[in-house]
Amino acid sequence: GAVVSQHPSRVICKSGTSVKIECRSLDFQATTMFWYRQFPKQSLMLMATSNEGSKATYEQGVEKDKFLINHASLTLSTLTVTSAHPEDSSFYICSAPGYVGNTEAFFGQGTRLTVV
Amino acid sequence: QKEVEQNSGPLSVPEGAIASLNCTYSDRGSQSFFWYRQYSGKSPELIMFIYSNGDKEDGRFTAQLNKASQYVSLLIRDSQPSDSATYLCAVNSINQAGTALIFGKGTTLSVSS
Numbered sequence: 490g491a492v493v494s495q496h497p498s499r500v501i502c503k504s505g506t507s508v509k510i511e512c513r514s515l516d517f518q519a520t521t522m523f524w525y526r527q528f529p530k531q532s533l534m535l536m537a538t539s540n541e542g543s544k545a546t547y548e549q550g551v552e553k554d555k556f557l558i559n560h561a562s563l564t565l566s567t568l569t570v571t572s573a574h575p576e577d578s579s580f581y582i583c584s585a586p587g588y589v590g591n592t593e594a595f596f597g598q599g600t601r602l603t604v605v
Numbered sequence: 606q607k608e609v610e611q612n613s614g615p616l617s618v619p620e621g622a623i624a625s626l627n628c629t630y631s632d633r634g635s636q637s638f639f640w641y642r643q644y645s646g647k648s649p650e651l652i653m654f655i656y657s658n659g660d661k662e663d664g665r666f667t668a669q670l671n672k673a674s675q676y677v678s679l680l681i682r683d684s685q686p687s688d689s690a691t692y693l694c695a696v697n698s699i700n701q702a703g704t705a706l707i708f709g710k711g712t713t714l715s716v717s718s
Contacts, residue, residue: 495648523705530613532710533649533693582648586704594639594695594706596648 495597512583519585522566611709628694
């Protein structure tokens with residue numbers, strides 16, 4: 490099946506620094522990538538949708554200047570958390586739509602971000 | 606606001622019993638429904654998907670969909686301790702950028718041996 494590779498799996502950073510998370514589609518071209526965030530015991534919340542070659546679409550309440558998304562190629566989408574704060578500590582997951590009606594999703598392994 | 610509601614649990618069942626997980630959704634336009642299993646600190650893995658009203662069986666798992674009631678469920682027969690995890694219900698949602706999945710908060714299942 491399709492594989493989405495997400496890195497890093499874990500990152501600890503200091504408050505005020507920026508962190509970049511990468512998601513690569515290994516055996517298919519992902520024109521769209523969804524970025525989710527999950528706090529402990531909470532649901533996966535859709536943050537934004539990136540489309541190759543165009544600006545990302547952000548969900549209501551998500552700061553586009555804080556969560557920079559780049560989808561420069563058909564196999565790579567990145568999420569950069571800028572000026573990270575402890576409240577940004579969360580589990581970030583990317584997913585690419587599948588082949589059948591764009592409804593199934595292929596998830597990356599997730600990134601556990603801890604801001605200290 | 607499109608919502609997917611699940612009872613957070615925990616749902617505790619003995620080994621060998623049937624576990625029943627329920628989910629309701631608000632968007633009548635949703636056409637695809639998914640059940641994912643998630644272990645702590647890991648990304649979700651797809652258990653089943655269902656598009657049509659009725660039942661869909663796959664091994665020990667049965668998904669049930671009732672679009673009129675906006676209700677979808679997952680039955681796990683002969684529950685095993687390895688089934689202990691959080692089960693996420695998800696429905697598709699068409700936004701301006703494409704089709705994303707909207708997730709419920711998940712139901713934690715604990716199967717005791």
